[in-house]
Amino acid sequence: MAYSFPEEVLEHVFSFLSSDRDRNAVSLVCKSWYDIERWCRRRIFVGNCYAVSPEIVIRRFPELRAVEMKGKPHFADFNLVPEGWGAYAYPWIAAMAEAYPFLEEIKLKRMVVTDESLELISKSYKNFKVLVLTSCEGFTTDGLASIAANCRHLRELDLRESEVEDLSGHWLSHFPDSCTSLVSLNMSCLGSEVSFSALERLVARSPNLRTLRLNRAVPLERLANLIRRAPQLVELGTGAYSAEIRSDTFSNLADAFSACKQLKTLSGFWDVVPSYLPAMYSVCSGITSLNLSYAAIPSSDLVKLINQCQNLQRLWVLDYIEDSGLDALAASCKGLQELRVFPSDPFGAEPNVPLTEQGLVSVSEGCPKLESVLYFCRQMSNAALIAIAKNRPNFIRFRLCIIDPQAPDYLTLEPLDTGFGAIVENCKELRRLSMTGLLTDRVFKYIGSHAKKLEMLSVAFAGDSDLGLHHVLSGCDSLRKLEIRDCPFGDKALLANAAKLETMRSLWMSSCFVSFGACKLLAQKMPRLNVEVIDERGPPESRPEGCSVERVYVYRTVDSRQRLDRPDFVWTLDEDSSLRYS
Amino acid sequence: MELELGLALPNHSANNNGFETENHKEYRQKRVFLEDHSATGVEGTTLSLLSWSGVAEMEDGVGRPPKYRKPHDDGGPRRFEGWPPTDSSPRRRRSHLTATEQVVRKSMHVKVKMEGVAIGRKVDLRDFDSYHDLTSTLMDMFAKYSKIESGEEYTLLYLDKEGDWMLVGDLDWEEFVESVRRVKMLKNDNKMGFRLLLSKN
Numbered sequence: 001m002a003y004s005f006p007e008e009v010l011e012h013v014f015s016f017l018s019s020d021r022d023r024n025a026v027s028l029v030c031k032s033w034y035d036i037e038r039w040c041r042r043r044i045f046v047g048n049c050y051a052v053s054p055e056i057v058i059r060r061f062p063e064l065r066a067v068e069m070k071g072k073p074h075f076a077d078f079n080l081v082p083e084g085w086g087a088y089a090y091p092w093i094a095a096m097a098e099a100y101p102f103l104e105e106i107k108l109k110r111m112v113v114t115d116e117s118l119e120l121i122s123k124s125y126k127n128f129k130v131l132v133l134t135s136c137e138g139f140t141t142d143g144l145a146s147i148a149a150n151c152r153h154l155r156e157l158d159l160r161e162s163e164v165e166d167l168s169g170h171w172l173s174h175f176p177d178s179c180t181s182l183v184s185l186n187m188s189c190l191g192s193e194v195s196f197s198a199l200e201r202l203v204a205r206s207p208n209l210r211t212l213r214l215n216r217a218v219p220l221e222r223l224a225n226l227i228r229r230a231p232q233l234v235e236l237g238t239g240a241y242s243a244e245i246r247s248d249t250f251s252n253l254a255d256a257f258s259a260c261k262q263l264k265t266l267s268g269f270w271d272v273v274p275s276y277l278p279a280m281y282s283v284c285s286g287i288t289s290l291n292l293s294y295a296a297i298p299s300s301d302l303v304k305l306i307n308q309c310q311n312l313q314r315l316w317v318l319d320y321i322e323d324s325g326l327d328a329l330a331a332s333c334k335g336l337q338e339l340r341v342f343p344s345d346p347f348g349a350e351p352n353v354p355l356t357e358q359g360l361v362s363v364s365e366g367c368p369k370l371e372s373v374l375y376f377c378r379q380m381s382n383a384a385l386i387a388i389a390k391n392r393p394n395f396i397r398f399r400l401c402i403i404d405p406q407a408p409d410y411l412t413l414e415p416l417d418t419g420f421g422a423i424v425e426n427c428k429e430l431r432r433l434s435m436t437g438l439l440t441d442r443v444f445k446y447i448g449s450h451a452k453k454l455e456m457l458s459v460a461f462a463g464d465s466d467l468g469l470h471h472v473l474s475g476c477d478s479l480r481k482l483e484i485r486d487c488p489f490g491d492k493a494l495l496a497n498a499a500k501l502e503t504m505r506s507l508w509m510s511s512c513f514v515s516f517g518a519c520k521l522l523a524q525k526m527p528r529l530n531v532e533v534i535d536e537r538g539p540p541e542s543r544p545e546g547c548s549v550e551r552v553y554v555y556r557t558v559d560s561r562q563r564l565d566r567p568d569f570v571w572t573l574d575e576d577s578s579l580r581y582s
Numbered sequence: 583m584e585l586e587l588g589l590a591l592p593n594h595s596a597n598n599n600g601f602e603t604e605n606h607k608e609y610r611q612k613r614v615f616l617e618d619h620s621a622t623g624v625e626g627t628t629l630s631l632l633s634w635s636g637v638a639e640m641e642d643g644v645g646r647p648p649k650y651r652k653p654h655d656d657g658g659p660r661r662f663e664g665w666p667p668t669d670s671s672p673r674r675r676r677s678h679l680t681a682t683e684q685v686v687r688k689s690m691h692v693k694v695k696m697e698g699v700a701i702g703r704k705v706d707l708r709d710f711d712s713y714h715d716l717t718s719t720l721m722d723m724f725a726k727y728s729k730i731e732s733g734e735e736y737t738l739l740y741l742d743k744e745g746d747w748m749l750v751g752d753l754d755w756e757e758f759v760e761s762v763r764r765v766k767m768l769k770n771d772n773k774m775g776f777r778l779l780l781s782k783n
Contacts, residue, residue, distance in 0.1 A: 078664030161669070346666045376666065403666050460665070486662070 004032065011040045020045055039063060046070070047505050049087055049111065050530065053559040054095035065104045066130070067096065071111035073508045073553060074458075075483050077135065080510055080551070082536060084567040086112075089136075091565075093117045097124035105130035112136070118143030122150035129181075130156040137163040141192070145171035152176075155208075156184040169194035169217070175202050184211035188237050188268065193217040204229040213237030216270045221249060224256040231259040238268035241295070245275055258282040267291035274301035284308035291316040293342050299325040307332050313369075316340040319355040319376065326359030330366025338372040339363055343403060346376070357384040364391040372397040379410040380437055385419025389426040398423055399434035405461040405486075408438040415439055421446035424454070431478075434458035444468035448475020456481040466493040473497035483508040490548075491518035498525050506555035513548045516540040522554065523573035530557050533571040540571055690759070696724045696736070696767040707759050713751060720767065736767040 005013070014037055017023050027037040043066040046052060057064075071087025089111045096103055103125045113136045121128060128151045133139075141164060147157060148171055172187075172194040182202070187194070196218070203209060209230050218226075218239030227233065243249055253276065257263075263283045272295045287309045292302070299322040306312065306325070312333040319341055321329070329336065341359070345352045357380045364370060364387070371394050380402050389395075409416055416437040424430060424447050431453055435443065439462035447454070448471035455478050463469070469489035472482065474497060482504065490513035501507055501522075516533060519540075523531040533540055534551040562572050695702040703723055710716040717738065738750040741764040753761065 075664070077669055078667045080664045342668060343666065346668050347661075376668070401666055405662065405665060460667075485664075 007036055010036050014040055018043075042066060043105075044068070048555050048557075049092065050559070050563060051505070051555060051557045053561070054092050056558060058095060058099040062099070063102075064096075064100055065102060066107075067092075067103065067105065068107040069111065070109045073110075073483065073506060074481070075485065075508055075510065076110055080485065082534065082567075082569060085534065085570065086563065086565055086567070088565055089113045090117045090120075093120050097121075101125065102127055104128060105132075107132040107134075108136055109134040110136065112138040113143075114138050115140055115143035115146070119146040122146040125151075127153055129153055132156060132158040132160070133162045134158075135161045135163075140165040141167045141169070141171040141190070145174040148172065148174035148179075149176065152179065153181050154179065155181055156211075157182075158184055158186040158211075159189050160186055162189050164190055166191040168192055172202065173198040177201075177205070180205045181208065182206040183208045184235075185209070186211065186213040186237065187215050188213040190215045191217065196222050200225055200229060206230070207232070209233065211235040211265075214239040214268060216240050216268075219243065220253070220273075220276065224249075224252040227256040227260060232262055233260055234262050235265035235289075236260070236263060236267070237291075238266070238270075240271045241269045241276060242271040242273040243276065245273070250276060250279055253279040254282065261286070263287065265289040265291075269295035269297075272297050274298065277301060277305050280305075281308050285310060287312060289314040293318060293340070296320060296344065303328040309333065310335075312336055314338040316342070318342050318344045319353050320344055321359070322354050323356055323359040323362070324354075326355075327362045327366075330362045334367060335369055336363070336367040337369050339367075339370065340374040341376055342374075343376040346403065351378045357381060360384070361387050361391075364388040369394075371395055374399040374401075374434075376401045376403065378403045379407065380416060380419070381409045381411045382414065382416055382419035382422075383409075383411065385416065386422040389419075389422035393426045394429065395423070395427040396429055397432040398427065398430060399432065399458070400436060401434065402436045405436060406438045407436075415443070417443040417446065421450075424450040428453065430454055432456045435462060436460055437462075440464050441468040441471070444471040448472055451476055453478050455479060457483070459484045459487055461486045463487045463489060466490055469493035470496060473500045479503075480505045482506075484510070484512060486511045488513055491515055494518055495521060495525075498522055498529075501529055501554055502526060502556050504556070506553065508551070508553050510534075510551040512552075514552050515546050516543070516549055517545040519549060519552055520573050527560075528556055528558070530555055530563070531573055532563075532566075533573075534569060535571065536569045692762055692764055694720060694723075694765040694767070697769050699724060705765075707762070712755055713758070720765075724767070736769060738765065738767055740765050 004010070010033065014023070014026060017026060020043075023037060023041060027034040038060050039062065041061050042064060044057065044061060044064055046057070046067070046069040049069050049071045069089075069092065071089075072081050072085065075081060076085075087110060089108055090113075093106075094117075097120055101124070104127055106121060106128075107130070111133075113133060118139055121131065123146075131147060131151075131154075136159075139162075144157075144159075144164070147154065169190075169192040175182075175198075179202075183206075185202075192215075194215075194217070199218070203212065203226055210233060212226070212230060212233055213235070214223075214226070214237055216239055220239070220241055220243040223238055227236065257280050260283055263286060266280070266283075266287055266289070269292055274297055277297070284305070285308065288311055290306075290309060290312060293316045296318065297305075297320060299320060302317065302321050302325050306315070306329050310332060312329075313335055314337060315329065315333070317325075317340070321341065326341075329339075341355070355377060357377055360373070360375050360377070361384050370392055373395065374397075377400075380400065408414060409419070416435075417440055420433075420435050420439065420443050424433070428450075430451055433447070433451065433454060433456070435458070441464045444463060444467070447457070451457075454476050457472065457476070457479065459482075466489055468487070469484070470493040472479070473493060479500075484507075487509075489509065494509075494514060495518055519531050519533050523529065532553040532555075533549045534553060535549050537543070537550065540547075540549060563570075566572060690707040691704050692707060693702050693704050705716070705719065705723075707716075710719065720738075739747050740750050740758070740762045742748050742761045743763060747766075750758070750765070
């Protein structure tokens, strides 16, 4: 193009584009823009590790510095994806070790990461800075030792919620004395005790440390010394928050906290002894995020704490807070944006605490900025949901879990269709929705009609027929992820909306009525989809064609080869619908 | 519902929950979530006589309010795999261990419960140096205080530090002692596990 800018200028202009969407749009303008853009892209996000192959990524983007990737589907968090399904990080790590010697950041979620992978990371990238492993598994503390020992410029090591085989706490001692670059360390998911003196020295020599999340094995008596060495902390996760009641321990801790003028986020709080909570009061007015989801604290103590945190924006708490505590929250924390209430006794038959739908109604009334909710409770009514919807049309995420699946409106015994209907009708910006309770096809009709910005929908034990699924697939224009379990949805809706599936990242259906025949047909019609039948009962053709599969996972992919790392309970179907399995 | 500890999945008859059943041949009952059997019918009617929860609360750290749990009634909700959808990571699964059991253990006392016997016992692991030692003592203990049919076989299970019930015998004795938090003995209908042949002396 004669009137185009020189390459260097375009590159400079593109360097101001950080969002993937913008960069993707830019690369569609013309061939030369595509080429320039791909050489200067530095960060990439892969939402499904099987949607593309390492080779394709490396070929298109030769100069990446940061890779973020997700593996298993979300329902893996609830044990619905069998062990060994896949999402192995190693092939990616190995390929990138060759291609990107200057790689600095790797962020993985729900992937299987081995010690081998971690060692490879630690040895392959001279300038490696950031490792974040969210809900990953497959590695031990030996792998962490490699990272600590070899990554000279490490800034972030964040193991949030990962399942690590904890061989010992020695890994921490592998950080060399010369390592002073740490900005963020999150070891909260580990079990073993690390050497406290090594930890203290590490903290003391890391002047840029902003995030420190300890594990449960760090006792309260040690916390003061650690905090004292890092008064610049912005995010702190305590260890066990319990000790014998002693005034010197208390005053030591209170003093240490008072020096932390920048603290914004608190978490940890295992085994809380409420008498020690006031030690934190000096920092509470600056706290914007509080994670008490491991803390068994009675409601009255919770309320005292919350009343100190007037600027709270995010609260994660157990249902010990009770309706009364949520009333207090609604009165105190007018800036609240996100609330998550977890069940303290999820498997108990009876409610163990007085927490009901009322708490959520209060908060929705009192907190004008509330936009994101995850709420576990044991009863709900349409009236409450309608009130909530009217109070808070600004919801972006609304996830409700009623412990007893298919629980009706407890006042009228009707389905909760109208309640959730009100949510989608009023909350026009809703991007994520999880529903539970007694729900018929009608709620899906409401969703299909109103939830035009909805990107992720989670459904369990709901609906009457294929019509429900059809409403969603045909109506939700922005849908990217749909996960369904135990619903009477089957072949008709799936096949009728096959084209829709290519516009989405993925569809998960388990314990529904999808037949193997339909899966084959879908795979045949849609070559750019991978249709995985995940069934532990043996080859699907050994059962009648009309028989439902245990699970089906459908996702779009540009990698035309079938997964080579499939376990023997995963059947994928290629174009000529011949069965392939390992 | 009867909790089966066999290796195969329980196979219950179809339960439709009001679903339309047109065009479908079978509806598999969901797999019972085995990890929660501490709260289900395994202990059955004996649970109300036990005061384990009460004892545990008293041992807990200072300042924690007592957790009152009503005896579990069998009319409770059906168990579904992965339900409710709280994080299934080990840390959250540890919820059915008491707080003292979850942290690094401070004492070597573990509770032992035998199926069908109302009152459980406590043993100090330091008194034993092998599986054989432990099991012969357990046999003596329960034979003395309860009516045991001779020739009855029991499966021995232990609750490990991750909160999972495991078959006794899979670890070295030392590893077992480090990991075990509770022990239970179940009447053995299955041919698996560490079997104790009890005889009346």
